[in-house]
Structures are given as C-alpha cells and as structure tokens.
Amino acid sequence: xxxxxxxxxxxxxxxxxxxxxxxxxxxxxxxxxxxxxxxxxxxxxxxxxxxxxxxxxxxxxxxxxxxxxxxxxxxxxxxxxxxxxxxxxxxxxxxxxxxxxxxxxxxxxxxxxxxxxxxxxxxxxxxxxxxxxxxxxxxxxxxxxxxxxxxxxxxxxxxxxxxxxxxxxxxxxxxxxxxxxxxxxxxxxxxxxxxxxxxxxxxxxxxxxxxxxxxxxxxxxxxxxxxxxxxxxxxxxxxxxxxxxxxxxxxxxxxxxxxxxxxxxxxxxxxxxxxxxxxxxxxxxxxxxxxxxxxxxxxxxxxxxxxxxxxxxxxxxxxxxxxxxxxxxxxxxxxxxxxxxxxxxxxxxxxxxxxxxxxxxxxxxxxxxxxxxxxxxxxxxxxxxxxxxxxxxxxxxxxxxxxxxxxxx
Numbered sequence: 001x002x003x004x005x006x007x008x009x010x011x012x013x014x015x016x017x018x019x020x021x022x023x024x025x026x027x028x029x030x031x032x033x034x035x036x037x038x039x040x041x042x043x044x045x046x047x048x049x050x051x052x053x054x055x056x057x058x059x060x061x062x063x064x065x066x067x068x069x070x071x072x073x074x075x076x077x078x079x080x081x082x083x084x085x086x087x088x089x090x091x092x093x094x095x096x097x098x099x100x101x102x103x104x105x106x107x108x109x110x111x112x113x114x115x116x117x118x119x120x121x122x123x124x125x126x127x128x129x130x131x132x133x134x135x136x137x138x139x140x141x142x143x144x145x146x147x148x149x150x151x152x153x154x155x156x157x158x159x160x161x162x163x164x165x166x167x168x169x170x171x172x173x174x175x176x177x178x179x180x181x182x183x184x185x186x187x188x189x190x191x192x193x194x195x196x197x198x199x200x201x202x203x204x205x206x207x208x209x210x211x212x213x214x215x216x217x218x219x220x221x222x223x224x225x226x227x228x229x230x231x232x233x234x235x236x237x238x239x240x241x242x243x244x245x246x247x248x249x250x251x252x253x254x255x256x257x258x259x260x261x262x263x264x265x266x267x268x269x270x271x272x273x274x275x276x277x278x279x280x281x282x283x284x285x286x287x288x289x290x291x292x293x294x295x296x297x298x299x300x301x302x303x304x305x306x307x308x309x310x311x312x313x314x315x316x317x318x319x320x321x322x323x324x325x326x327x328x329x330x331x332x333x334x335x336x337x338x339x340x341x342x343x344x345x346x347x348x349x350x351x352x353x354x355x356x357x358x359x360x361x362x363x364x365x366x367x368x369x370x371x372x373x374x375x376x377x378x379x380x381x382x383x384x385x386x387x388x389x390x391x392x393x394x395x396x397x398x399x400x401x402x403x404x405x406x407x408x409x
Contacts, residue, residue, distance in 0.1 A: 031125050031168070034176040036215055039259050042295050042302075042341035044217075050387045052336045053344025054380040055088035055132075056081055057306060058351065060358040062092060065116035066100050073352050075123055080367060081350065082127035085380025085403060088179050089124065090305055090346055093117060093133040093160055109159050118165045121177050130179035132305065132346075134221060135160065135209075138186045157181075157205075161212045173213035180217035181209055182305075186264070187221055189246030195227045198246045199255075206257035217259040219303070224249050224263035224290055236289050238270035238282065249290065253298050260300050260343065263290050265307035265328065272313070276320055280327050287331045287342075294341030301343035304328070308348040308362040322371055329379045336386055344383070347376070377403050 035047050044051040058077050064070045081089060095102045095113065102113040124131050135157050161181075163172045172178060183205050189198040206218050226233040227248030234243055253261040265286060267279040274282065287304065294302035307328055309321040328345055335342030351363045366373045381400035 031122065032128055034125060034128065034130070036176040037130065037179050037217060039217060039301060042299050043339070044260075044301055044343050050336075051087075051343075052332075052383045052386070053088045053303060053346065054086050054332075054376070054383055055090065055344060055346040056086055057090045057346055057349040059090070059092045059134075059349065060351075060355060061089070061120045062102070062113065062117045063095060063100060063358070064355075065119045066113055070354075071119065073355065074120060076352050077350060078123050078127045078129050080352075082129050083403060084366065084373070084377050085384060085400075086129070086376070087380075088130045088132055088344070088346065090132040090134065090182070091120065092137070092185075094136050103159075107159070114163065115166050117163075118167050121165060121172075121175060122167050125175075125177040130177055132179050132182055132219075133160075134182040134185045136184040138184055138188055138221075157209060158212065161209065173215060176215075178216055180219055180259070181213070182219050182221040182262070183209070184221045186223050187247060190244060192246050193228070193244035195229055195246050195248050195251060199248075199251060202252055202258065203255050206255060210257045218257060219260050219262045219305075220252055220258055221305070222247055222249060222252060222262050222264075224261075224265075224286070227251065233289070233293075236286065238267070238286075242270075250293060250297055253300060258300075261290070261294055261298060261302045262305045263287075263302060264348075265304055265345075268310050268313040276315065276323075280324065283324065283327060284331065287328065291331070291335050291340055291342045298341075300341070302341050303343045304332070304345040306348040307345055310361040311364075312361040318369060318371065322375055325372060325375050329375065333379065333382060336383060 037051055038045050044053070058081075061074050061077070064073045078089065093102075100113055101110060102117070103109055121131065161173050164170070165172065165175065168175075183202065187198060187202075189195075189201075192198070202220055206220070209218050225237055225242040225245055225247055227243065227246070228234070229248045229251040233250065237243055249261065249263070252258070263286075265283060267274070267282045267286070271279060271282055290302050290304075294300055307324075309316065309324045313320075325347075332342045332345050334340075336344075349360070349363050350366055351359050352365060355363075364372070366376060377400065381403070
C-alpha cells in the first residue's frame with residue numbers, strides 16, 4: 001500500500017470531483033459534437049465554413065417515436081439519410097389535441113410525446129443530421145392554426161424552446177442538433193389579403209422565439225408566393241389565386257428577426273394543366289427568381305424546404321421525378337458554385353416500410369428507387385466537394401461511389 005500525503009489526497013479528490021462534474025455535463029457516450037449553424041449574409045456557415053443543404057422531409061418522426069415498437073423507423077430513416085450524405089431533416093415538433101398529441105390542451109403537454117421528441121433529437125445527433133423543427137401547422141392536420149385560434153393561444157412555443165432533453169440533459173435552445181425553428185408550415189391568411197395580419201403575427205412570433213432562444217436560426221415556413229406588396233413579382237406566382245393569400249415572400253422575409261427565407265416547389269399541384277415540359281420551365285422561373293431575390297433584395301439565404309413530384313400527377317413515371325429532381329438540384333448546385341443565395345433543397349418526403357398512414361402521393365422509399373437514390377447521393381457529394389478541402393478528388397469520388405452502392409439493397 002502506498003502512503004499518500006494530504007496534498008496528494010486533496011489533489012485526487014479534486015480531480016475526481018472535476019471528472020464527475022465534467023461527465024455530468026457531457027452528452028451520452030457515442031454522440032458527436034456539433035456546432036450551431038449560423039448565417040453570414042445570404043449564406044449559412046458552420047465553424048466559419050459554408051454550409052449547403054441537401055436534405056429531406058420526414059414529418060412523422062415524433063409520432064413514430066412515441067411507441068417504442070416503431071422507434072426503429074426513426075432510427076432507419078435518420079441512418080439512411082445520413083448514409084446518403086444528407087445533412088438536414090425537416091420534421092414536426094407539433095401535434096395538438098388529437099391522437100398522441102404533444103399539446104393536449106392550452107399549455108398542457110404529454111410527457112411521453114415530449115420524450116419521443118427527445119429521442120428524435122438524440123438519434124439525429126447520433127447520425128450527424130440536424131433538424132429543422134416546425135412549431136405549428138397552417139393546415140388542419142395535426143391540430144393546425146385553427147386549433148390555436150380555438151384555444152385563443154398563439155403557438156405555445158415556450159414549453160418547446162425551454163424543454164430540457166430527458167435523455168441528454170441539454171435544453172433544446174442549447175442543442176446544435178436543431179438547425180433552425182420554423183414558425184409554421186405554410187402560413188396563409190386569405191381573410192386579410194393585404195398581408196397586414198400575417199405580417200404582424202410573424203413579427204410578433206419571430207421576435208418572441210429569438211427572445212427565448214438567441215442561438216438558433218428562425219424561418220417562417222412560407223411557400224414563397226408574392227403578395228400585392230411585391231406588385232412587380234405577381235407575374236411569378238403560379239396563378240392569381242396566389243396573390244391574395246395574405247403572405248408575401250419579400251415583405252415577410254424582410255423582418256429582421258427572420259434569418260432565412262423558405263420556399264416550396266410544387267408545379268404539378270399549382271399548375272396541373274401544364275404539360276411536364278412547361279412545368280419544368282415554371283419550376284426554373286420560380287426557383288431562379290427566389291434565389292435572385294434572396295441575394296439582391298433580402299441578403300438572406302433561400303432554402304427550398306419542400307419539393308417533389310406526385311405519383312398521381314399526369315403521366316407520372318420515375319424518370320419524370322428524376323428529371324424534376326435533377327432540374328432542382330442543378331439550380332441549387334449552380335447557385336452554390338457561384339456563391340449565390342440558394343442554401344439548399346429538401347425533398348418531400350421520405351418514408352420507410354410500414355408508414356402507409358403517414359404517406360402521401362409524393363412519398364417514396366429512396367433505397368427502393370435506385371435512379372432517384374443515386375441522384376440524391378450525387379447532389380450530396382458535389383455540394384460537399386465545393387468547399388471540402390480536407391479530401392482529395394479521388395478519395396471523394398471513392399466515398400461517393402461507396403455511398404451509392406452500399407445504400408441500395
């Protein structure tokens with residue numbers, strides 16, 4: 001036995017105490033470190049380096065994480081998305097007054113559902129996937145804006161932003177796994193086509209979110225339509241019906257507490273009578289004008305947070321979807337290559353087997369659609385290659401090829 005002096009004992013006790021405190025503040029073993037995504041003018045940056053997004057939507061993650069028997073679906077899509085080089089997933093952080101509701105009544109939350117969202121954050125971080133969390137829905141599904149109106153309650157974001165993850169012990173507002181907060185999915189206010197009502201709500205809510213959480217980026221969740229405030233852009237809208245929805249891409253996104261612009265891209269839904277070739281022209285015009293406005297009028301990044309092609313669209317074939325994807329990806333890549341304002345794009349939506357109730361006509365399982373899968377992987381690889389100085393061209397090519405081969409059964 002070695003005899004220790006009092007100084008040595010105190011040193012050991014102090015060291016042990018330091019280790020205990022240090023370990024208690026660390027993430028669970030195996031979770032990687034991440035940095036917060038920040039904005040620099042019309043670009044996203046991480047640790048001072050450009051950050052371009054090839055991402056996807058899987059809105060159903062929290063709902064599938066409530067039941068332990070279906071959590072494997074969450075693990076699968078996050079692992080698969082990461083294996084495709086995709087870096088951000090957009091998903092719902094709401095489900096109100098329905099089955100497996102997060103907010104069951106004004107200010108009352110189901111702890112089991114909150115723990116499901118905790119789990120989603122942990123699995124995302126495990127796979128180095130960041131999350132764009134939408135806080136509310138303009139549509140009736142999952143509660144929606146109408147539910148909040150019936151409760152005379154704006155959005156109940158306090159509980160979410162101040163939530164401490166039950167697994168990691170990290171507050172949501174301190175967690176860089178969260179890429180950004182989205183105020184609402186597709187907000188509209190056709191009852192006030194002047195846009196004043198929605199503009200006031202956006203100012204109020206974005207400022208409130210920023211007051212609670214100064215570390216994360218905030219976006220609105222708009223589809224990208226122009227209102228009467230932007231009269232010189234009305235011809236870009238897919239129809240006159242879009243002029244009077246109460247939203248305005250430019251006016252709404254000029255609010256200082258909004259960090260970046262969001263746009264959705266659905267030419268098959270908005271202009272269903274056009275032939276496919278003309279739909280692609282509409283897509284090109286829609287995308288290019290918004291990128292231009294992001295750079296010249298907003299000086300903010302533009303993220304295309306939803307795009308896709310419905311399997312029920314006229315004459316649908318897999319090659320049609322591939323052509324639409326390729327057209328979209330070329331616009332994003334071209335902008336990134338020229339250091340433009342396009343920050344990336346996110347497919348709507350990816351699912352796994354057994355999710356029929358969460359599927360729609362846009363949903364698909366990527367590894368079962370080989371040609372589409374390869375397009376998505378290639379986009380991930382070439383966006384990363386633009387600013388990745390740590391790997392040689394040959395090693396990047398090998399890695400990209402491996403991603404394409406390994407991901408397809």
